[in-house]
Amino acid sequence: MQTYRQALAQASQFIKDHDQFLVVSHVNPDGDATGSVLAVAHLLHFLGKSYMLVNEGASPRRFSFLKGFEQIINLSETPVDQRFRYVIAVDVADQERLGEIGPLFSDDAELLNIDHHPTNTRFGQVNVIQPEAASTTEILYDLCQRHFQQAFAPDLAEALYTGLLTDTGGFRYANTTHKVLEMAADLLTYNLRPAKIAQYALETITTGHIKILKQALDTLTFAYEQQVALMSVSLEAIHQTGVDRDDIDGLVGYPSNIAGVKVGILLKEVEQGQVKVSLRSRDTVNVAEIAQVFGGGGHAKAAGFTYRGTLAEAKQALLAKLEEVLH
Ligand code: 5GP
Ligand code: MN
Numbered sequence: 080m081q082t083y084r085q086a087l088a089q090a091s092q093f094i095k096d097h098d099q100f101l102v103v104s105h106v107n108p109d110g111d112a113t114g115s116v117l118a119v120a121h122l123l124h125f126l127g128k129s130y131m132l133v134n135e136g137a138s139p140r141r142f143s144f145l146k147g148f149e150q151i152i153n154l155s156e157t158p159v160d161q162r163f164r165y166v167i168a169v170d171v172a173d174q175e176r177l178g179e180i181g182p183l184f185s186d187d188a189e190l191l192n193i194d195h196h197p198t199n200t201r202f203g204q205v206n207v208i209q210p211e212a213a214s215t216t217e218i219l220y221d222l223c224q225r226h227f228q229q230a231f232a233p234d235l236a237e238a239l240y241t242g243l244l245t246d247t248g249g250f251r252y253a254n255t256t257h258k259v260l261e262m263a264a265d266l267l268t269y270n271l272r273p274a275k276i277a278q279y280a281l282e283t284i285t286t287g288h289i290k291i292l293k294q295a296l297d298t299l300t301f302a303y304e305q306q307v308a309l310m311s312v313s314l315e316a317i318h319q320t321g322v323d324r325d326d327i328d329g330l331v332g333y334p335s336n337i338a339g340v341k342v343g344i345l346l347k348e349v350e351q352g353q354v355k356v357s358l359r360s361r362d363t364v365n366v367a368e369i370a371q372v373f374g375g376g377g378h379a380k381a382a383g384f385t386y387r388g389t390l391a392e393a394k395q396a397l398l399a400k401l402e403e404v405l406h
Pocket of ligand 2: 111112213214248362
């Protein structure tokens with residue numbers, strides 16, 4: 080088995096040996112996905128390499144303060160008629176999470192897969208998978224520390240810090256290690272403004288968020304002696320309030336943070352017959368294992384999957400599985 084150091088060395092070689100990269104992350108990107116894509120972009124720019132940044136959909140507006148954010152192409156709006164041989168995927172647990180970007184890969188495409196999800200399927204030609212890392216940007220930090228020390232600059236530092244901040248929930252989750260805080264401290268030496276970053280990345284909520292929160296709270300239910308709390312967002316509620324995905328972001332925290340709740344769940348109807356499920360564990364329950372049963376994945380304390388069926392069916396199937404796990 081390859082060590083982490085060996086994997087980082089292989090990744091640096093992949094980057095040094097090639098050019099004209101496609102840099103991608105997962106569907107419905109978060110702060111780590113967006114920060115990681117932009118960190119790779121800053122690194123490639125420093126190395127004088129050319130690249131294109133593409134996501135299947137839109138990147139969250141709250142991260143638009145990051146330098147280079149507008150370079151991330153939303154493929155659903157802007158077609159790209161180019162094919163790439165060298166692909167760098169960051170924060171992507173499996174190929175399905177890449178979304179509909181397959182047509183951008185050439186037939187002989189080679190992929191560098193950098194990720195921290197324990198459920199990662201190692202789908203790249205080169206794989207740097209470190210489940211102990213709090214964020215994918217932590218791995219990118221290690222990569223730069225070890226092989227591209229000269230690349231460190233404020234823009235790179237800000238992108239790395241943002242992924243670390245968001246994937247640790249503002250340095251609060253169990254993945255907030257000594258190393259995480261050392262890395263954060265080091266990154267702050269690049270004159271970052273941590274209060275500004277936290278405000279944009281974590282704290283600011285939209286008026287749309289408040290609108291959909293009011294409706295979602297009406298759907299809050301409990302199960303199994305309040306060990307499980309569920310909230311749902313129907314298509315009807317989304318249409319009625321006129322909110323978009325950015326507005327719905329963060330709702331799963333409400334059921335999850337209630338005292339005594341072990342598993343918090345948000346069920347979001349994304350289209351007719353398709354429900355996106357978010358799971359959060361506040362205890363020993365491993366929600367990644369539950370998500371995997373339904374074809375999804377993630378981390379022990381934060382995971383998700385997409386369910387084919389109605390909101391009611393998704394809820395029923397999930398509760399049946401949770402009963403097994405909790406009893
Ligand atoms: P969220 O609930 O915020 O969408 O996702 C929480 C965590 O689970 C993230 O780390 C995310 O990457 C992962 N995740 C969410 N949905 C899926 C999915 O459908 N498949 C996989 N493999 N991981 C997912
Ligand atoms: Mn991540």
